[in-house]
Amino acid sequence: MQNSQKPGAKSYLITKTLDPENQETPIQFIHEDFVTEKLFYRRNHFSYPNFVSSFYWFHVDGSVHYPRMFSLQEIQALPSKTVKTVLECAGNKRGFFKPKVFGEQWQKGAISQGIWKGVPLSTLFRYTGVMETAREVVFEGYDFGELADSNQITYFSRSLPIEKALHPDTIIAYEYNGKPLPFKHGFPLRLIVPEWHAMASVKWIKKITVIDHEFKGPFQAVDYVYYPKKDSDEGKFPVTTMKINSTIQQPLDRQILNTGFHTISGIAWTGKGVVTKIEVSVDGGVTWNHANLVPQPERYAWVRWEYKWEVLEKGEYSILSRAVDSEGQEQPKEAMWNRKGYGFNAIDIINLKVE
């Protein structure tokens, strides 16, 4: 199995680190709903795992009536479900927080989307049963390493509340855009959790454990937690659903344009509900105009939008985009600052010069 990029292989990503591999999507080049593997962002906490995929199987145990193993072949033989969804890293846009925070300085490209095919987790639980005492489901990946602040070996693992785990659109995926999952994105099996930030979508599933208490692993109880205060943990709460957000893809920040007609285009997405409105300002937020949505918004997916702008006067311009969703959430002027830099969703802004 190939588990690292060949030297010299063409990459179109923006590199942050190579081992663990963290690279972002050049989001300005994404003009379709299905991001190809070459352009899909990569976010890893550890080196890529090593295992023999031909003997692949995983355990489901814990608070279930009939603990058992599933092989990849068994999973693929069960009734399948496809989900078109965004995966957005909780740290997407972290680099824009002011004051700055520590952690990967993601710009706007820790987000991608495509079609995932797999089996609802709830289907597996029909085989194992779930005890009444069940509270959460823990997913452990094959990747592991030492955490920065201890020398203990830890596997990447995360939990979901039982209700979210049993949601019919929470799936164990084995295909992406009609092909087997790429290794770097979790082959042979990864969890896909629509609406939630992508840390929940555990790759390279090794085991699934139903528990009757709260999971306190480091990627659950220490990381992926909003800490609103710089110097204390007061007011902390877990990162779960994505927030209403939008990104201007074209033109580029600091681009120089001629007078005349230009198309301002981008994407907008949310966790709960659907995006209902995107507005664009070409005068630094004084006046706002409706952007066209292409195509119509769907649950779980991003919507592309555009605004035709005619500019006659030379000068400098601030262009803003602001999205609203069906839950009444609207992008704020300023993102909620938090110590680990999650969930940046302030109104997007670029600056242009017209000559």
Ligand SMILES: Nc1nc2c(c(=O)[nH]1)N[C@H]1C(S)=C(S)[C@@H](COP(=O)(O)O)O[C@H]1N2
């Ligand atoms: N096993 C495992 N699953 C994981 C991670 C990881 O490091 N190991 N990273 C998570 C995070 S934080 C994100 S944003 C997404 C990234 O998925 P991708 O690399 O397929 O884009 O995977 C999630 N699932």
Ligand SMILES: [Mo]
């Ligand atoms: Mo992430």
